[in-house]
Amino acid sequence: MIPDLIESILKILFIFGVNIGFFSPILGWVERKQSALMQDRVGANRADIFGFTIIGLFHPIADAIKVLTKEDFIPDGADRLIHTIAPFVSLTPAIIAFAVIPFGGQYELFGHKVNLIIADLDVGILFIFAFASLGSFGAVLGGWASNNNWSFLGGLRASAQMLSYEVVMGLNIIGVIMVYGTLRLSEIGAMQVDLFDWGIFLQPVGFVLFFTCAIAENKRAPFDVAEAESELVAGYFTEYSGLKFVMFWMGEFLEIVTISALVTTMFFGAWHLPFVSDKMLVDFFLGFAGDNGATILAMVVNIITFFAKVVFFIWLQMTIRWTLPRFRYDQVMRLGWKMFLPIALINIFITGLVLLVK
Amino acid sequence: MGIPIEKLKPKRVRKNIELTLWERLYIFEIIRGVTITTKHFVTNLIGFVLPPKGEKRSIITVYYPDEKVTLPAAYRGRPVLVARDNGTEKCVACGLCEKICPASAITIIAEERESGERYPASYTLDMSRCVYCGYCEEVCPKEAIVMSAEYEGLAKRDRNNLRYSKEMLLRSEKSVKDRIEYIRGIYSKCNY
C-alpha cells in the first residue's frame, strides 16, 4: 500500500515537473529560437541576469514575470464567470491527458513491480479522447464570453473544427487498436519491441492521418483558422491578457507534448530503442551495477529514449507550423469530412482484410 | 494592338489551369517545404559554430548596439554646420538652404561683421521637420552645411529640444572631412 502510494506520488511529481516545469517554459523558447533559425534571423537573446545571456534562456522567466504583473481585465458586457473559467477549461484536459501515457515499461525494483505510467486504465486511449472533447469547450466559451464580434467568429470556427477532427481522429485510431488488439497504451508500447512491430510500419496511413488530425485538433498552423492572426486579430482569445492568456497558450503547448507522446507510443516504439529489448538492457547493466542498480539504469535509458522521440516530434510540429500557410475555414472542414473520413474508413477496411488473411 | 507580337514578348506564366496530380496530393509539396526550411535551420545552426570566412556568423543580423552597421559614403544622416579652424561657421547666411528646404525647417537671421562678412546671428534647424532629403547640402555654395553620418540620438523626449541652434549644429571640419570629400567628388564638373 505505502510503496504504491510513494510510487504514484513520485510519478505524478515527475510528470508534472517535466510537463509544466520544463516543457512549458522551454517550448516558448524553442518556438522563438527554432523559428528564428529557420528564417535566417536570431531569436530573442537580450534578457540577461548580471550580464549573462545564455542564448536567451532567461526569456521564459522574463515572460513569466511580465505576465504575472499584468492587469487582469474583463471587457464590458462580458459574462464574468464564463470569461474567467474558459482558460481553465482549456488547460486542464491538456495536463490530465498525460496520466495514461506510458513513459517507460514494467520493471522489478526493490522487490516491487513498477509500471511507469500514472494510471494504467483499461480504456487507455478513450480516456484521452474524452478529455480532448472537453478541451473544445474552452475555445467556445472564450469566444462567446468576450462580447466581441471577432472573438465570436473565432469561437464558432474553433468549435466546428475541433468537433469534426475528433470524429476523424477516433476513426484513425481504430486501425491501431485492431492491429494491437488492446486499448491500453502500456500494452501497445510493450508490444513494439521488434523494429518491424512499430506502428509506423503496420499502419503508415494511420500515422499520417492521425498526426494531421491531432495538429488540427490542437488548432496549430496550418489549421489555426480559429486564431488566424491576420483575419481575426487573435480569434477567440483577443480579449484575454495576463495569466488567462498564458493559460490558453500553455494549454496549446502542452497539447503539442501530448500529441508527440501519443504518436511516439502508438507508432514509433514508445520507449524502446530499435533492436534492444527491456531484458537485454537490464542484462547489459547487470555486470557492474547489481540488480537494483541495473533496473534503475535501464529505466533511465528508456525514459530518455522516450523523451528524445517526443522532442523530435515537437521539433517536427514546430517546423510544420512555420513552413506552411493556413487553410481557409471551409477548406479545413472539407479536408476533414470529405478527404480524411473516407481514407480512414478505407484504412480500417484494409486493416481488417489483412488481419483476416493472416 | 499596334505592336507586333515578337516585340511585345508576352510570356504565359500560368502553366495549367487545373491542379496537377502532384499538387493535388498535399503531402509531397509539404515534405519539400519542410526540407527547405530544415536546410536553412541546419545551415544557420552550423553557421553559429563554424562561421563563414571573415564573418562572425552566417545570419546577416547585426547585433546593434554591440555591433554597428558600416554605412556607405553616400549616407544622409543629420545635417550639421561646418566650422572653420578658428571655430566660426563657414556659413555666410545666404539663405539658399532656408528657401530650398521642402519642409521649411531652417530659419536664419543674418548679420554683418565689421569686416563686411555676413554670418548667421541665429541658425535654427527644426529636427522635427527635417526630412533628410539633402537639398540644403546640395545648394550650399560654401560647403557650410553637410549631411553627416550621425544617426544616433535623433530622438528626444521633449519636442522643444528638437530645435537645434547654431551651437548644437557646429562640427569641426576635420570630423566631417569624409563627407566633404564625397560631395566634392559627386558635385565636381567631371562627374556631372
Add this chain to the structure above:
Amino acid sequence: MSDSAKDLHSEHMVINMGPSHPVTHGTVKFLLTLEGETIVDMKVDIGYLHRGFEKMCENGTWEQVMPYTDRLNYVSPLINNVGYALAVEKLIDIDVPERCKYIRVIASELARISDHYTNIAASGLELGAFTAFLYFVEARELIWDLIEMMCGARVTSNYVRIGGIKNDLPDGFKTKARESFKRCRQLWADVDKLLTKNRIFIDRVRDVGIMPPDEAIAWGFTGPCLRACGIPYDVRKFHPYLVYDQMDFEVPVGAKGDNFDRYLVRMEEINQSMRIVEQAMEKIPSGPINVDMPEYRWQSKDDIGNRIESLIFHFKTVIEGIKPPKGEIYSAVEGANGELGFYLVSDGSGKPYKCRVRPPCFPLTAAMPRMVKGGFIADIVPTFDMINMIGGECDR
C-alpha cells in the same frame, strides 16, 4: 440550407474591418455585410492616409516637389521620382543624356523588384507563411543596401532631379549588385518552392478574386493585375520611355485573372527586372549625367564657384523655382502597380499650378467589392494583398 434559413429570424451582421486591422495595411476601411461568413455587401472607404500631396505641390517650387513624390508609393519611391522628373522634362521639352537614362532605368527596376518583394512577402505573412515573408524581407534588405549605396537613403531616396540625377553610380556598384542578385535568386527559388506548388497556398488564392478581362479594362486596371487577366499591356512596351526599347525583356501574362495569376505575374516580373538591371549595367555608356542648362538644373559646385551665369541661375532657381513654359501635359511610367501618371499644369511661374497624380491602385481598390462579393471573409485577405494597395499612393 437556404430553405430552412427563411424560417429563422436571422439578420445580416454588419462588421467593420476598420482602418486598424492587421490585413488592411494601407489604412482603408471595409464595411462588410455578412451572412455567416459569406459577404453580401461591401463598401470601401479610403482617405485615412490623405496628406494633401497635390495642395502641398502648389505651395512649393518644382524642385521642392521631388521629396514629396518619394512618399507617394513608399515601397518603390524611385519610380515616383522618375515619373515626376519625366513629366516635367516633357513639359519643358528637354532630353537627358544617355548615361542618365540608363541609370534611371536601373533605379526604376531596383525599386520595382523591392516593391514586388514587399508585396509577395506581405501576402505570405497574412496567409500564414511566415518563413516566405522573412526570406523575401532578407532579399529586400540586399536591394535596399544597393539603393543606399546609390543615393544615401533606403526609402526616401530623392535621387532623380529635373534634367538629370543627383549623383553617378558609386564604385563597386556592379560587383555588389552581382553578389546581391546571386543571393536574391537563391531566396527567390526557396520561396518559389515553398509556395507556388503548395496546395494549401494554391487553394487560398486560386479562383479567388476573379476579374474578367473586359471588366478589368472598364474599371481602369493597369499593371500586374491587368496582365494577370491576360492582357499584355505594359507602358514600357507600348509607350517606351528612357531606354526600355533597347532592353530585352518579356512581359509575363496570366490566364484567368485570379489571385494566383497575380502572384505568378509578380514573381516572374522580379526575374525580368533583374535581367533588365544586368543588361543596363553592361550597356551603360560613359558621359555626363545632367543636362547643361543652368536655368533648369543646378550646375556643379565648380561651376557655381567659377561661372557667374551658373551662380545667378542657381540663386534664381532656388529662390523662385525653375520656370517651365505655360502648358499642360500628361506623362505616364510603368509603376510597380500599374500606370503611374502625372498631369502637370504650368502657368509659367516657379510653382506648379496643378500636379495631379494618377495612382495605379485607385481603380484596383475601387474594384474590391466586385472581386470579393459572394466569397468569404477569408477571401478578402489574399485579394487585398495581391492588389498591392499602397496607402500613400491611393490617398495621396
